[in-house]
Amino acid sequence: MSRIAILGASGGLGTHLITSALEHGFEVSALVRDPEKITRANYNLTLIKGDAGSGEDVQAAIEECRFVVSALGARKPVMTACVQNLVRELQAVKVLKRFIFVSWLGAGDSAMQAQGVSELRSAITRTTHKKMFEDISRAEGIIRASRLPYVILRPTRLTDGGPTHSTVAVDAKEAPPGPISRVDLAHFVFRILEEPGWERREVTVGSK
Numbered sequence: 001m002s003r004i005a006i007l008g009a010s011g012g013l014g015t016h017l018i019t020s021a022l023e024h025g026f027e028v029s030a031l032v033r034d035p036e037k038i039t040r041a042n043y044n045l046t047l048i049k050g051d052a053g054s055g056e057d058v059q060a061a062i063e064e065c066r067f068v069v070s071a072l073g074a075r076k077p078v079m080t081a082c083v084q085n086l087v088r089e090l091q092a093v094k095v096l097k098r099f100i101f102v103s104w105l106g107a108g109d110s111a112m113q114a115q116g117v118s119e120l121r122s123a124i125t126r127t128t129h130k131k132m133f134e135d136i137s138r139a140e141g142i143i144r145a146s147r148l149p150y151v152i153l154r155p156t157r158l159t160d161g162g163p164t165h166s167t168v169a170v171d172a173k174e175a176p177p178g179p180i181s182r183v184d185l186a187h188f189v190f191r192i193l194e195e196p197g198w199e200r201r202e203v204t205v206g207s208k
């Protein structure tokens, strides 16, 4: 049985990622700051209490994992430090096959593409959000500079709607797709997790 680590497992997307991972038969290691936020119990689910900023905690969550998915999100600029730590620890995981980092449309070279989404167009330039997007862009840069088998997914806007199975992935030069539900994004992560051809790609994901 393959082992997968999910970071940000107590969040909106993280919760759906756990469900999908278990449905796909993975042994799941979920890094959570507060284990009480996860009420389900499953023989194949191990909760690791810790902070993504701690090398020791991240190491405990990702050891022996073939797959690692980050759904970490914060409204404060803490991603650079967390990703710096995560990338360092991931480099020591010999069995790692794929690392999926959930970013945000507007980060990195998708800044121009985000101009096509009215909410993002104004958000990116607001002082509070500007810092957040700069932080996520720096975090992406750290991943890009590594030798890891990463995939960067940049959702447009996440919703709590049901599954629509209308997910599309486009590159930064195309028109941005519509908002995507967290459940659809979780399904998409597992659709591409082991699919060849995704390594070191950065795509915008949304719905048709």
Ligand SMILES: NC(=O)c1ccc[n+]([C@@H]2O[C@H](COP(=O)([O-])OP(=O)(O)OC[C@H]3O[C@@H](n4cnc5c(N)ncnc54)[C@H](OP(=O)(O)O)[C@@H]3O)[C@@H](O)[C@H]2O)c1
Binding pocket: 007, 008, 009, 010, 011, 012, 013, 014, 031, 032, 033, 034, 037, 050, 051, 052, 053, 070, 071, 072, 073, 074, 078, 082, 102, 103, 104, 105, 154, 155, 156, 157, 158, 159, 182
């Ligand atoms: N919301 C949107 O519209 C949107 C749009 C595009 C992209 N995104 C990205 O999509 C992803 C998922 O979004 P979401 O809204 O579902 O996320 P969310 O509900 O805000 O969840 C974020 C998760 O990250 C965890 N986290 C934050 N800092 C951490 C740390 N230092 N150590 C350990 N865990 C930490 C949180 O843990 P706690 O439960 O302990 O706080 C939580 O589980 C994020 O990467 C977000 O940036 C979101």
